[in-house]
Amino acid sequence: MKQHAKLHDLLPASARGHVEDLIRFEAETYAKAMMRKGKRKVNGGNVAAFVFVALVTGGVVYGFIALALVWPLFFIGAAIAVGFGGLFLVVGGGQLFDYEADPDVAATADRRQEEISSTTADGTDRIS
Structure with missing residues (x-):
């Protein structure tokens, strides 16, 4: 993250957008990891x-x-x-x-299970 912040300072203003997005993503990922570790x-x-x-x-x-x-x-x-x-x-x-279970992961798993249970063994959708 520090390297990307330094790179951000060196880039011209027109090219900083993607690096800002990258720094924001890294900060969010780090914060989630620390919160998960604390719980x-x-x-x-x-x-x-x-x-x-x-x-x-x-x-x-x-x-x-x-x-x-x-x-x-x-x-x-x-x-x-x-x-x-x-x-x-x-x-x-x-x-x-x-x-603790991550709600985003649990919701994705539940959606995937619903998709699996709504299809038959030959791959066609069930008719409700």
Whole structure:
């Protein structure tokens, strides 16, 4: 946004219209993203699952490392456990919050569902 504002200042007055539209769009998108982020709520069940996976992964890795002190081949098992546990945590990290439904998205989905339900399997419109 800052770069576009600087570009806006450098352009002649006759060419500023589109850049103003772009800046306005970016500001609106940023504001919506910040409002959405402010309205999110922590999902307790997902946080509990996240902590559970972290504890199980830690326990398994601890066991593998303890065994690896006796037989070094168990370091491979520890690495695999860290990999899988880490992947589960990375993937699950995005699910820790619940967001309010966006009314624009919900309205579009409802309209699309109405369009789908008003046609038959062969693609022709139903007669009411």
